Amino acid sequence: xxxxxxxxxxxxxxxxxxxxxxxxxxxxxxxxxxxxxxxxxxxxxxxxxxxxxxxxxxxxxxxxxxxxxxxxxxxxxxxxxxxxxxxxxxxxxxxxxxxxxxxxxxxxxxxxxxxxxxxxxxxxxxxxxxxxxxxxxxxxxxxxxxxxxxxxxxxxxxxxxxxxxxxxxxxxxxxxxxxxxxxxxxxxxxxxxxxxxxxxxxxxxxxxxxxxxxxxxxxxxxxxxxxxxxxxxxxxxxxxxxxxxxxxxxxxxxxxxxxxxxxxxxxxxxx
Amino acid sequence: xxxxxxxxxxxxxxxxxxxxxxxxxxxxxxxxxxxxxxxxxxxxxxxxxxxxxxxxxxxxxxxxxxxxxxxxxxxxxxxxxxxxxxxxxxxx
Numbered sequence: 189x190x191x192x193x194x195x196x197x198x199x200x201x202x203x204x205x206x207x208x209x210x211x212x213x214x215x216x217x218x219x220x221x222x223x224x225x226x227x228x229x230x231x232x233x234x235x236x237x238x239x240x241x242x243x244x245x246x247x248x249x250x251x252x253x254x255x256x257x258x259x260x261x262x263x264x265x266x267x268x269x270x271x272x273x274x275x276x277x278x279x280x281x282x283x284x285x286x287x288x289x290x291x292x293x294x295x296x297x298x299x300x301x302x303x304x305x306x307x308x309x310x311x312x313x314x315x316x317x318x319x320x321x322x323x324x325x326x327x328x329x330x331x332x333x334x335x336x337x338x339x340x341x342x343x344x345x346x347x348x349x350x351x352x353x354x355x356x357x358x359x360x361x362x363x364x365x366x367x368x369x370x371x372x373x374x375x376x377x378x379x380x381x382x383x384x385x386x387x388x389x390x391x392x393x394x395x396x397x398x399x400x401x402x403x404x405x406x407x408x409x410x411x412x413x414x415x416x417x418x419x420x421x422x423x424x425x426x427x428x429x430x431x432x433x434x435x436x437x438x439x440x441x442x443x444x445x446x447x448x449x450x451x452x453x454x455x456x457x458x459x
Numbered sequence: 460x461x462x463x464x465x466x467x468x469x470x471x472x473x474x475x476x477x478x479x480x481x482x483x484x485x486x487x488x489x490x491x492x493x494x495x496x497x498x499x500x501x502x503x504x505x506x507x508x509x510x511x512x513x514x515x516x517x518x519x520x521x522x523x524x525x526x527x528x529x530x531x532x533x534x535x536x537x538x539x540x541x542x543x544x545x546x547x548x549x550x551x
Contacts, residue, residue, distance in 0.1 A: 335482045342486055371473030378479045382486065 190299040191222075194306050194426075195324035195353075199340030201311030203332045204361040207397060207406075209308040210238045211416075212328075214406040215423035217272035221303040224263065224273045226295075228320035229310035230285060233277035239266065240404025241274050250278035253290045259297060268409070273302070283315050288322035295323025313347055321348065327356035328388060333363055333374040342383055357388035359422065364393045365436035376433075389422035391415050392436050491524050491531040498522055505535060514541040 196209045206229075213225045227235035230250065236242040247262035252275070259275075266272035275298070278285065298305045309320035321327065327348050331341040341358070348356055360379055367373035380387055396413035400406060408419045417434070424431045472480075502522045509515050516538040525534045 333478075335478050335485070338482055339485055339489065342489060346490075368475065371475045374475050374478050374482075378475070382479070382482055 190296070191301075191303045191305055192326060193295045193299050193324045194304065194326045194328055195228075195309055195321050196306060196328045196330060197309035197317065197320060197344055197348075198311065198330045198337070199313060199344040200331075200337045203330050203337050204391075205311070205330050206234045206238050206308055207401065208328070208330050208359060208361065208391075209235060209306050210406045211408040211419040212423060212426070213304070213306045214239075214266075214269065214272060215408045215419050216304050216306075216426065217266070217269045218408070219423055219427060220271065221427075222271050222301075223304045223306065224275060224298050224302045226275045226298070226305060226307045227277035228291070228307050229316060230277045230281055230283050230319075231279065232310065233279050235308050236264075236274060236276045237404060238401055239274055239406065241266065241276075242404075245276045248276045248278040249294070250281050250285045253286050253294060259294075268405075283310075283319075286319055288318050291319045292323040313343065317347075318351075321351055321353060324353060327353045328359060329356050329385070330359045330361050331379065331383075332361050333368075333376075333379055338374075338379055338382060345383065345385060356385055358383060358385050359388050360390045362393040363390050363436060369437075387433065388425055389418060390433060390436065391418040391422075487531055488526060491526065498524075505537075509537060513539050513543055516540050 196205050196212070198205050206227075209225060213223045217223045225235060225239070226249065227233050228249070229235075233248075236245060241264050244264045247257040249262070251257050252259050252262045263273040263275055266274070295305055295307070305323075307320050307324060310316035329341050329344055329348075331337045345356060348354075358380070360376055363376070364373055368375045376387065376390055392414050394407070394413055394415035396410055397407045397415050400410060400413075407413055408416045408423075410416045414436075421431045421434060502520060505522060506515060506517060506520060519536075519538040521536040523534050525532050
């Protein structure tokens with residue numbers, strides 16, 4: 189059976205598509221799935237640096253499509269996980285170097301060998317976006333709880349439907365629970381209500397993501413961070429597990445204190 | 460601080476709620492900006508239905524979406540040449 193081809197898209201730039209692709213792909217590989225990440229952002233490649241694989245690139249997607257190298261020679265294996273591969277985008281080529289038909293063929297070829305093919309879409313709704321969705325069976329939309337990002341997500345949902353990619357799943361990225369609590373950020377329900385699509389998961393705004401990206405190691409490797417837990421939950425849901433949505437209710441000063449106080453003391457206090 | 464007090468006394472809506480409301484309005488407009496092709500299809504279908512009951516001045520038929528402040532309305536201007544005689548069977 190061929191693997192699943194998922195496109196990760198958003199419309200608006202800078203909402204975390206590449207970070208999401210890197211973390212979901214890595215998470216799926218950790219879960220034992222054979223995964224290939226495809227950077228479809230030709231001319232502006234980024235997935236390689238987020239994955240920490242930028243020094244290993246020999247060939248790229250365009251060279252594969254043009255027949256200048258074999259697909260298997262262009263795939264870069266991740267240094268920490270043997271299940272995880274990257275097909276990098278070309279950096280010095282124009283966006284129209286690849287056609288949607290060629291992308292479709294490429295995705296079919298990859299799906300024959302991998303359990304999951306994750307395509308990182310470029311921002312926008314032009315050629316690069318159409319390429320990215322051409323070979324996909326399923327779509328994941330990433331948005332942040334901001335007016336501009338949600339508006340673009342809505343537009344993308346319509347465009348996906350026009351290309352017969354129905355019922356995309358939503359990831360709300362960079363949620364700030366303390367701002368939601370103050371009423372200064374739209375909450376998860378607000379966004380779901382407006383877009384009327386299924387929620388795949390919520391990833392809280394987390395400095396650990398920036399630290400991990402600085403190092404070129406997807407944050408999902410970091411066992412302690414909240415965002416990593418959120419990504420692992422999403423990975424579980426993609427694999428069909430029934431995992432409840434995380435509760436990001438920020439802790440109050442008192443709870444924070446209680447957490448900082450040594451366990452034994454707080455337990456005695458609780459009795 | 461002033462902002463906090465204003466919110467405390469319910470004078471100002473929270474920015475999160477404002478965001479949701481603005482988004483709702485902007486999407487009403489975005490989603491309503493349907494393609495000319497779709498409007499043309501609607502025009503043809505409308506013509507077919509209305510022609511069952513009355514004779515329509517076909518070239519004069521106009522179908523448009525009109526945006527009001529927070530609503531969108533489908534406005535059709537349908538000049539009628541002649542009403543079909545009452546009691547005559549509706550053609551199917």
